[in-house]
Amino acid sequence: MNFTIxxxxxxxxxxxxxHGLPSKTPMKVLEGIKIEVTDTDVFLTTTxxxxxxxxxxxxPSLTIQEGGKTIVPGKVFIDLIKAFDSNKVTLFLIxxxxxxxxxxxxxxxxxxxxxxxxxxxxxxxxxxxxTLNCKVLKDTxxxxxxxxxxxxxxxxxxxxxxxxxxxxLIATATNSYRLSQKIIDVxxxxxxxxxxxxxxxxELLKALEAYDESLxxxxxxxxxxxxxxxxxxxxxxxxxxxxxxxxxxxxxxxxPIVVRFNKDELLTAVNxxxxxxxxxxxxxxxxxxxxxxxxxxQTHEIELSSANNQGAxxxxxxPTDIVVTEPLVIGFSSKYLIEALRVLRSNEVELSFIxxxxxxTIRSVDNPNLTELILPFRLEN
Amino acid sequence: MNFTIxxxxxxxxxxxxxHGLPSKTPMKVLEGIKIEVTDTDVFLTTTxxxxxxxxxxxxPSLTIQEGGKTIVPGKVFIDLIKAFDSNKVTLFLIxxxxxxxxxxxxxxxxxxxxxxxxxxxxxxxxxxxxTLNCKVLKDTxxxxxxxxxxxxxxxxxxxxxxxxxxxxLIATATNSYRLSQKIIDVxxxxxxxxxxxxxxxxELLKALEAYDESLxxxxxxxxxxxxxxxxxxxxxxxxxxxxxxxxxxxxxxxxPIVVRFNKDELLTAVNxxxxxxxxxxxxxxxxxxxxxxxxxxQTHEIELSSANNQGAxxxxxxPTDIVVTEPLVIGFSSKYLIEALRVLRSNEVELSFIxxxxxxTIRSVDNPNLTELILPFRLEN
Numbered sequence: 001m002n003f004t005i006x007x008x009x010x011x012x013x014x015x016x017x018x019h020g021l022p023s024k025t026p027m028k029v030l031e032g033i034k035i036e037v038t039d040t041d042v043f044l045t046t047t048x049x050x051x052x053x054x055x056x057x058x059x060p061s062l063t064i065q066e067g068g069k070t071i072v073p074g075k076v077f078i079d080l081i082k083a084f085d086s087n088k089v090t091l092f093l094i095x096x097x098x099x100x101x102x103x104x105x106x107x108x109x110x111x112x113x114x115x116x117x118x119x120x121x122x123x124x125x126x127x128x129x130x131t132l133n134c135k136v137l138k139d140t141x142x143x144x145x146x147x148x149x150x151x152x153x154x155x156x157x158x159x160x161x162x163x164x165x166x167x168x169l170i171a172t173a174t175n176s177y178r179l180s181q182k183i184i185d186v187x188x189x190x191x192x193x194x195x196x197x198x199x200x201x202x203e204l205l206k207a208l209e210a211y212d213e214s215l216x217x218x219x220x221x222x223x224x225x226x227x228x229x230x231x232x233x234x235x236x237x238x239x240x241x242x243x244x245x246x247x248x249x250x251x252x253x254x255x256p257i258v259v260r261f262n263k264d265e266l267l268t269a270v271n272x273x274x275x276x277x278x279x280x281x282x283x284x285x286x287x288x289x290x291x292x293x294x295x296x297x298q299t300h301e302i303e304l305s306s307a308n309n310q311g312a313x314x315x316x317x318x319p320t321d322i323v324v325t326e327p328l329v330i331g332f333s334s335k336y337l338i339e340a341l342r343v344l345r346s347n348e349v350e351l352s353f354i355x356x357x358x359x360x361t362i363r364s365v366d367n368p369n370l371t372e373l374i375l376p377f378r379l380e381n
Numbered sequence: 382m383n384f385t386i387x388x389x390x391x392x393x394x395x396x397x398x399x400h401g402l403p404s405k406t407p408m409k410v411l412e413g414i415k416i417e418v419t420d421t422d423v424f425l426t427t428t429x430x431x432x433x434x435x436x437x438x439x440x441p442s443l444t445i446q447e448g449g450k451t452i453v454p455g456k457v458f459i460d461l462i463k464a465f466d467s468n469k470v471t472l473f474l475i476x477x478x479x480x481x482x483x484x485x486x487x488x489x490x491x492x493x494x495x496x497x498x499x500x501x502x503x504x505x506x507x508x509x510x511x512t513l514n515c516k517v518l519k520d521t522x523x524x525x526x527x528x529x530x531x532x533x534x535x536x537x538x539x540x541x542x543x544x545x546x547x548x549x550l551i552a553t554a555t556n557s558y559r560l561s562q563k564i565i566d567v568x569x570x571x572x573x574x575x576x577x578x579x580x581x582x583x584e585l586l587k588a589l590e591a592y593d594e595s596l597x598x599x600x601x602x603x604x605x606x607x608x609x610x611x612x613x614x615x616x617x618x619x620x621x622x623x624x625x626x627x628x629x630x631x632x633x634x635x636x637p638i639v640v641r642f643n644k645d646e647l648l649t650a651v652n653x654x655x656x657x658x659x660x661x662x663x664x665x666x667x668x669x670x671x672x673x674x675x676x677x678x679q680t681h682e683i684e685l686s687s688a689n690n691q692g693a694x695x696x697x698x699x700p701t702d703i704v705v706t707e708p709l710v711i712g713f714s715s716k717y718l719i720e721a722l723r724v725l726r727s728n729e730v731e732l733s734f735i736x737x738x739x740x741x742t743i744r745s746v747d748n749p750n751l752t753e754l755i756l757p758f759r760l761e762n
Binding site for chain 2: 073076079080083084085098105106107108109110111268271272275276309310311312313314315316317318
């Protein structure tokens with residue numbers, strides 16, 4: 001193996017395969033990046049228990065002297081290429097034991113691993129992709145993934161459920177105490193349902209950061225894998241195996257109490273009262289945070305309050321609009337409301353309640369396609 | 382107690398006393414900020430085992446209705462005032478048990494502590510200050526404090542030694558494996574020597590961030606305390622008790638090998654080779670890091686190199702000037718060299734060596750008043 005390439009191009013590609021390196025693994029060889037050089041192309045590959053990434057390196061600056069294959073320790077290799085300030089770098093194998101990285105007056109040798117020890121990665125056969133715009137996918141992930149569970153009580157809740165049906169893509173995430181659901185119009189495609197690990201989606205988001213948002217992504221769905229293809233990148237993740245809970249009846253349709261607020265005003269008020277809220281509260285194994293209370297009385301005065309052993313806070317909120325058929329006192333996690341408000345992008349948000357015991361929703365006034373839902377606490381008096 | 386004040390002014394003063402709050406303390410009352418309101422003034426005070434800070438709050442926006450004294454839990458109080466978006470806030474005590482913070486449609490109550498439980502703080506009597514410009518002091522701290530020890534083997538090395546003599550202020554910090562010394566011309570003042578805890582200097586730096594660098598600071602020196610007075614702030618720190626080691630003969634005067642480099646080129650090269658250096662290395666209890674080697678041969682070729690179990694790196698350095706009477710191979714901590722180079726501000730730096738076993742210095746070419754010194758490793762071949 002012997003090739004020369006522009007340092008910036010190499011670094012850009014390494015930054016993508018970086019997302020497929022395991023954070024911790026008992027298999028040393030997986031800490032490596034597979035470099036495979038043919039007569040015309042260079043491929044970089046990484047894999048961990050969730051994700052496999054393969055990048056084809058194509059660039060006018062690439063000159064291949066000799067093909068070959070090796071596994072180079074990922075972290076130190078990326079750190080070194082980052083630290084190089086040269087325009088071009090030359091990489092060649094010495095006796096299959098070290099990779100020499102050479103530029104200007106610099107010579108670095110990294111001990112490599114045997115490519116025969118590297119697992120074979122079985123990428124999904126590429127057929128009938130489902131196509132989605134990069135920005136639409138990024139938004140959908142950002143708007144849902146935070147609502148996933150982070151405890152393994154119900155492993156299916158560790159992922160975002162994606163359901164294709166009737167020209168809609170429905171993305172749902174829940175930890176069973178709050179839920180976030182986004183509905184997008186899509187081109188016709190056969191019905192399909194998968195649940196993608198939240199961690200994989202986080203890494204996909206980061207890998208997409210370097211790309212133009214107008215890019216189209218091709219998604220190849222298989223029984224237990226999802227392959228996302230863009231430019232010269234194959235990003236494959238395992239899927240969660242099991243039935244995702246049916247959430248279709250959880251979002252309330254009839255809500256007698258509807259209040260609208262300026263989003264930023266509500267957000268700063270909730271942030272403030274949560275400073276004097278009782279902190280974490282364990283419910284089954286899902287930690288919920290910072291209980292606060294919202295009270296709407298007969299005169300339509302709205303009060304947000306909290307209390308803990310340090311003190312108590314109380315604010316009167318001024319709604320931009322209100323429809324209330326009965327008074328309400330409801331307790332909920334301020335953390336969940338804050339996180340829900342952060343993904344809503346309009347200036348005005350609408351909170352819809354049934355009563356103090358039932359889940360309530362938060363939506364942008366001008367976009368009904370993203371629903372945030374929170375299950376209240378039972379208030380102890 | 383009952384007063385009203387501009388929220389920004391209050392927050393600015395709280396941000397200063399914040400540096401006197403203990404990070405951890407068994408004495409609950411020290412987690413509080415003492416608020417003392419006279420007929421005309423408000424004083425805020427904090428104290429911990431190292432530092433005491435008192436701020437006089439003077440502002441046209443201040444209106445005092447009633448005097449009084451209380452101790453309010455520091456963290457939650459500061460967090461709340463930060464979260465307030467009102468122009469003015471009103472603070473008043475309710476039955477000596479809670480502090481009410483009121484603004485617009487917001488009411489927050491914080492449980493307070495008994496001011497009688499708060500320790501009396503003995504500020505240095507204000508006489509004959511030594512005056513120093515704010516920027517000069519900040520630079521001096523930044524250029525020396527990083528070189529202090531962070532292990533308690535020799536407690537005096539946990540501080541920066543300040544020596545006033547012959548119209549000079551000499552600031553010295555060392556962990557006995559590296560040293561940083563800055564010499565400043567100052568106005569006439571009696572000879573004096575103190576050693577200030579590094580932690581206190583870090584907090585002083587942060588407290589000074591909000592102030593104009595042209596400010597003059599008045600420093601009051603006492604046997605076991607230093608009081609720094611600026612604007613309406615009293616910042617007092619305890620001093621380290623003992624004799625600081627005599628470093629006057631440690632800085633070499635005659636050095637047969639002198640090499641000059643472009644600072645940024647040297648810094649990036651050292652950063653790169655340190656990626657393949659053997660990592661931490663314990664010497665007595667002071668951890669030294671990332672051994673690298675510098676080699677100057679007969680032909681004046683300069684090579685910087687490193688090796689560890691992951692690989693090896695080698696770079697040829699091009700000096701901007703060189704005086705060498707004999708070849709040199711010297712090993713040292715790249716971390717120490719990187720930190721030394723970071724505080725030198727010129728484009729060109731000068732490294733001066735005696736031989737491979739003796740300490741060497743790094744200075745700006747155009748400023749001999751700041752000396753960085755590093756003790757080499759004994760290279761194992």
